Amino acid sequence: MAVLEHVNVTVSDPKATAVWLGAVFDWKVRWEGDAMSGGYTAHVGDETSYVALYTPNQDMNKPQHSYTTRAGLNHVGVLVDDIEATEKRVAAAGFTPHNHADYEPGKRFYFDDHDGVEWEVISYD
Incomplete structure (x- = not known):
């Protein structure tokens, strides 16, 4: 059996997003720290699955509409x-x-x- 363990999403502020995810879904920060290319990541969820919240160390473009972007979330x-x-x-x-x-x-x-x-x-x- 396969189980989805996590999904990784690029956000503007992983710490702020972790706060509201905790308040809405009662999730906890499982890990947070430095990430690839000088970015920052927070893993937020429960003991079996989580959302990885990543931000790069660079300016990000405006979000595109996901339903019309190839590989969009x-x-x-x-x-x-x-x-x-x-x-x-x-x-x-x-x-x-x-x-x-x-x-x-x-x-x-x-x-x-x-x-x-x-x-x-x-x-x-």
């Missing part, structure tokens, strides 16, 4: 136990939930963070 899906409570934490973190849906087998909504990364929150009731 379209969204990150996070499974939660209590979708309503998570949505309140998303809003408290300053993000706007959108595209709500009840579908078989559960519920979902999306939000975009300050770096333009789209997050999908899912709950299977």
Whole structure:
């Protein structure tokens, strides 16, 4: 069996992103430190999986629309136990939930963070 262990996303400020990910999803910083090419990385998640938040030591271009960019990251899906409570934490973190849906087998909504990364929150009731 194969299990997804992590995904690596380039962000403007790994430390700030780690803070709101912790507040919204109750994740912890597993590791942080210097990264390739003089950049910085923070690994945020639980004991089995995480999101690696990377920033290079250089100016970054404006984000492109992921759904029309080859190899673009379209969204990150996070499974939660209590979708309503998570949505309140998303809003408290300053993000706007959108595209709500009840579908078989559960519920979902999306939000975009300050770096333009789209997050999908899912709950299977």
